Amino acid sequence: MTITIEDLRVLTLPLELSALLFLVLIADIATSSVRGKTFTGWLTFWGLCVVFGLTFVSPVAGEAFGGRFRADTWTLFMTRWFIVAGAVVTLGGIDRIRRMASRRQGEYNLLLLFSLLGMVLLIGALDLILLLLCFELSSIPLFVMAAIEKRKGQEFKLMLTAEGAIKFFLVGVVSTPIALLGLALIMGMVGDSSIAALDGATTSPLLKVGLLLLLSGMGFKLGVVPFHMWVPDTYQSAPAPFVAFLSTAPKVTALVALARILVSGLQNRSELWTPAVTTLCVGTLVMGNFWALGQRSTKRLLAYSGIGHIGYFMMALLVGDNTGMAMFLFYVVAYLLTNIGTFLVVEAVCGRSEDESIDVFAGLSRRSPWLAMSMLLFLLSLAGIPFVVGFWAKLYVFIAAWRAGYSWLVVTGALLAIVALYYYLQIARVMYMNEPKVKDPIAVKPSLAAGVLICLLGIVGYGAYPRPLLESARAAADAFMQTRSATVSVSLR
Amino acid sequence: MNQAWISTLVFLVVSAVLAASVMIAARILGVASKRRTKLTLTTYECGEEPEGPAWLKFHPRYYVVALVFVLFDVEAVFLFTWALILPDLGMLAIVDMFLFIGILLLGWVFALSKGALRWQ
Numbered sequence: 001m002t003i004t005i006e007d008l009r010v011l012t013l014p015l016e017l018s019a020l021l022f023l024v025l026i027a028d029i030a031t032s033s034v035r036g037k038t039f040t041g042w043l044t045f046w047g048l049c050v051v052f053g054l055t056f057v058s059p060v061a062g063e064a065f066g067g068r069f070r071a072d073t074w075t076l077f078m079t080r081w082f083i084v085a086g087a088v089v090t091l092g093g094i095d096r097i098r099r100m101a102s103r104r105q106g107e108y109n110l111l112l113l114f115s116l117l118g119m120v121l122l123i124g125a126l127d128l129i130l131l132l133l134c135f136e137l138s139s140i141p142l143f144v145m146a147a148i149e150k151r152k153g154q155e156f157k158l159m160l161t162a163e164g165a166i167k168f169f170l171v172g173v174v175s176t177p178i179a180l181l182g183l184a185l186i187m188g189m190v191g192d193s194s195i196a197a198l199d200g201a202t203t204s205p206l207l208k209v210g211l212l213l214l215l216s217g218m219g220f221k222l223g224v225v226p227f228h229m230w231v232p233d234t235y236q237s238a239p240a241p242f243v244a245f246l247s248t249a250p251k252v253t254a255l256v257a258l259a260r261i262l263v264s265g266l267q268n269r270s271e272l273w274t275p276a277v278t279t280l281c282v283g284t285l286v287m288g289n290f291w292a293l294g295q296r297s298t299k300r301l302l303a304y305s306g307i308g309h310i311g312y313f314m315m316a317l318l319v320g321d322n323t324g325m326a327m328f329l330f331y332v333v334a335y336l337l338t339n340i341g342t343f344l345v346v347e348a349v350c351g352r353s354e355d356e357s358i359d360v361f362a363g364l365s366r367r368s369p370w371l372a373m374s375m376l377l378f379l380l381s382l383a384g385i386p387f388v389v390g391f392w393a394k395l396y397v398f399i400a401a402w403r404a405g406y407s408w409l410v411v412t413g414a415l416l417a418i419v420a421l422y423y424y425l426q427i428a429r430v431m432y433m434n435e436p437k438v439k440d441p442i443a444v445k446p447s448l449a450a451g452v453l454i455c456l457l458g459i460v461g462y463g464a465y466p467r468p469l470l471e472s473a474r475a476a477a478d479a480f481m482q483t484r485s486a487t488v489s490v491s492l493r
Numbered sequence: 494m495n496q497a498w499i500s501t502l503v504f505l506v507v508s509a510v511l512a513a514s515v516m517i518a519a520r521i522l523g524v525a526s527k528r529r530t531k532l533t534l535t536t537y538e539c540g541e542e543p544e545g546p547a548w549l550k551f552h553p554r555y556y557v558v559a560l561v562f563v564l565f566d567v568e569a570v571f572l573f574t575w576a577l578i579l580p581d582l583g584m585l586a587i588v589d590m591f592l593f594i595g596i597l598l599l600g601w602v603f604a605l606s607k608g609a610l611r612w613q
Contacts, residue, residue, distance in 0.1 A: 025599060029606045 007064035020047040028106030037105040048087035068127040077476035092451030093241025111141035164237030179217025185210030198265035235303040244343035285311030325477035334393035341455030363436025388463035
């Protein structure tokens with residue numbers, strides 16, 4: 001197989017990201033002052049904005065490397081949202097990283113870009129080996145980013161950071177070989193590494209073992225129950241702007257990788273994987289939401305709520321057809337915007353004091369009414385209350401699952417959404433009803449406020465008018481379900 | 494079972510037989526003193542007298558240097574194969590390789606600027 005210029009043209013978007021990566025690398029080498037290192041953060045943000053703008057100028061469609069990588073409506077949709085997530089997280093985290101890791105700002109931004117590059121490549125991958133390599137590229141930088149803050153003189157905090165980062169690292173590196181072994185078994189049974197060939201797999205016990213191993217390996221990365229133990233510890237100890245990224249984009253990446261193999265690859269063989277995914281889905285929904293009830297730390301509460309959300313994602317995957325994927329994508333966008341926004345507010349409120357217990361939010365409505373209102377809207381969106389985007393996301397997933405015959409699963413999900421409403425509103429109650437301990441308003445850096453504002457506009461805007469997002473999600477899902485080479489087209493929307 | 498897997502099976506059997514036969518041959522042909530003295534129990538280090546335990550702490554700097562070394566080691570592997578088929582590939586391959594070396598050089602400059610090669 002030879003690689004031609006045409007192949008590279010299909011890879012335009014990832015190549016643009018790589019170019020940005022090199023610019024940031026050169027900027028990091030060229031500067032030595034803290035101020036210069038902060039410049040790498042701004043370069044990353046504005047560079048991502050430019051790449052985002054370029055996706056509207058010249059969308060490319062086509063196949064590269066003999067059909068192993070494809071650029072179409074689906075990759076365009078996902079790339080845009082990953083870039084938005086990366087840009088907002090960079091913007092919201094600039095101040096925190098300057099404060100807590102001033103000498104390592106360049107590395108932080110570089111690692112974020114490496115991770116993004118892996119994600120953007122993964123969504124176009126139509127080959128099991130490429131899929132796994134991209135997934136590793138997207139997840140290995142995160143291990144370093146979780147431990148980016150070295151605290152001088154705060155031994156306890158330092159140990160906590162190290163504990164969370166090491167748990168994350170160990171779980172990450174141990175789960176990869178498990179998933180790899182699963183992939184190897186699947187490839188052995190199929191005789192080919194391309195996604196399109198998966199359909200022709202002979203049903204054998206080894207194939208099922210392979211799928212099970214793959215699901216457990218990816219389950220660790222996703223943090224589904226019973227593979228979730230590292231999630232709350234890592235979220236609690238890592239810097240909040242980084243957790244805003246960790247809790248959204250990598251999870252979506254892992255879900256997309258799973259969807260690529262199960263939903264699009266094995267779309268006519270769904271009896272092979274639905275029982276296992278249903279079990280994981282129910283377990284994750286129930287345990288994630290119930291464990292969140294007793295949490296006194298905002299970050300741990302949001303970690304368990306995030307685990308619960310993975311359950312709703314899996315419900316959308318279980319539907320297993322074009323509609324299910326479209327609703328999955330709608331949920332992805334709602335979750336990206338909402339969860340990033342929530343963690344950025346947590347950073348604004350708890351970032352300075354490093355105390356993230358719920359009590360810190362007491363009387364926030366009187367200290368900083370805007371911050372309290374945006375937190376309330378994010379919480380409502382997480383809970384799925386009309387009319388923010390989270391409501392439509394849950395509703396659409398429920399409708400799709402109901403039509404696919406998962407009525408009992410929908411009832412379970414709806415009941416647990418009520419449980420979730422209780423703990424989300426507990427934060428809201430503390431914000432609005434309790435007396436504040438400190439009266440003075442919270443000083444929020446403009447960059448962090450801008451990050452929160454982007455997420456807020458997104459959830460309110462799409463909550464009021466979800467149709468454009470729904471339509472582009474449908475188009476992307478249709479492109480996603482096409483495994484075999486077809487006339488690849490791309491729409492500018 | 495796929496036909497191609499037979500060779501894997503043969504490979505596994507041959508490697509197991511080879512490994513076992515070497516050990517059995519050593520047991521039969523080997524000359525060993527019957528007495529268990531301190532000298533017979535020490536590690537054989539090419540005739541030198543062993544010194545100190547093998548369980549040592551290595552400075553983490555070795556790790557960084559080794560990492561940078563591997564980078565250029567792999568580059569050399571690519572360069573040799575590239576040089577062999579260069580006449581067939583033409584101008585594009587030359588541009589490609591210099592791009593590749595440029596990227597690696599950038600990584601090296603990054604390592605230098607971070608002080609990864611400074612030995613303190």
